[in-house]
Amino acid sequence: MFHAKPQGVTAALAAALLLSGCVSFGGKPPERLLSLDAVHKVPSGAARGAGGGRTLIVTEPEAPKMLDTVRVPVKTSPTSVAYVTEVQWADTPRHMFRRLLAETISATTDRVVLDSGQFSGDGGQRLSGELIDFSIDEAQQSATVTYDAMLTTPSGVALARQRFTASAPVGGKIEAGSVGVPLNAAANQVATDVAAWVAAVKD
Numbered sequence: 001m002f003h004a005k006p007q008g009v010t011a012a013l014a015a016a017l018l019l020s021g022c023v024s025f026g027g028k029p030p031e032r033l034l035s036l037d038a039v040h041k042v043p044s045g046a047a048r049g050a051g052g053g054r055t056l057i058v059t060e061p062e063a064p065k066m067l068d069t070v071r072v073p074v075k076t077s078p079t080s081v082a083y084v085t086e087v088q089w090a091d092t093p094r095h096m097f098r099r100l101l102a103e104t105i106s107a108t109t110d111r112v113v114l115d116s117g118q119f120s121g122d123g124g125q126r127l128s129g130e131l132i133d134f135s136i137d138e139a140q141q142s143a144t145v146t147y148d149a150m151l152t153t154p155s156g157v158a159l160a161r162q163r164f165t166a167s168a169p170v171g172g173k174i175e176a177g178s179v180g181v182p183l184n185a186a187a188n189q190v191a192t193d194v195a196a197w198v199a200a201v202k203d
Helices: 011-019 093-108 180-200
Strands: 002-005 032-034 055-058 073-077 080-084 087-089 112-115 125-137 142-152 158-169
Touching (some): 055 093, 093 112, 093 180, 125 180, 142 180, 158 180
Parallel strands (some): 032 087, 055 112, 055 125, 073 125
Antiparallel strands (some): 073 080, 125 142, 142 158
């Protein structure tokens, strides 16, 4: 089950919706929390050197307000969005997707991946981008993840830019128990494709 998000309503109407009980504050916690699990993981104890320009800084992607939330969005029409009830992400999708990207690239390429808070002597390349979609499509009964990636040199010169997208079917009714697995599958496919692209781009 999911609740629609009002769009384009006036302040008075929004207030009336709040008073009618469509939105509650201080309610019970969600039935479950969802997270992302990387299909490709760095083995425990694996070590790599960080020289020769092999480092890569993976930055947190930008995301529209619809996605920059712990709630799980459902596109009910081209202009309408709802949110699945009784379930939330453990963190916002863009935070979790950055970690998934970093883990996948580390596990499947020879890059030494750093986050933006860490320092690398040679600077390394930089992977940034925008999380365009991370939602459920009601009409298609599928989960879709879309990421616009940009790879730049340490000095900020763009090396390449590409959009990656993947979808996975939602089994059964769209509800708390059916949305996590397909979103995780789509996110992992995008991360795998991005990792292959990063490995193939030359300076």
